[in-house]
Amino acid sequence: MHLEKGSRAEMTEQLTEQWMTAVTDALSELQASRVAQGAMLEAMLASHPEPALLRLCWDRLAASLIATVAQRKASSTVEKPIESHTLEQLAFWNERLTRCFPPA
Incomplete structure (x- = not known):
């Protein structure tokens, strides 16, 4: 045994x-x-051959993603690291895009 x-x-x-x-x-x-x-x-x-179009597409896509993640984060009683990380990554790429192609 x-x-x-x-x-x-x-x-x-x-x-x-x-x-x-x-x-x-x-x-x-x-x-x-x-x-x-x-x-x-x-x-x-x-x-990218059309920076203005890229910027417009990014703004539309990112705004929707940011709003969705921020809403989930705000309504959740349990903090989920993936939500904070997603927001950080979206902010990082937004800053990168702004550096390369400043908004008009």
Whole structure:
């Protein structure tokens, strides 16, 4: 019976290690994807042929996203880090766009 408990503990430890490895791998993939998407957005931003149209589209899209996330954040009783992070990222890209193409 003692061996059985030891085997369970070892199995639990092994499963925990596998889970941690899978989570670490998934987070690494997400981070790499975020970096790659940021680079692609930078390239698109820098080379856009119609800055005024880009600015108009961004303003419409970002305003809607910001309003939705801000509303969820304000109405939630539990703070969700993803909401703050989303607002930070939208603000970052808005600043970047403003630097490249100041509003008319």
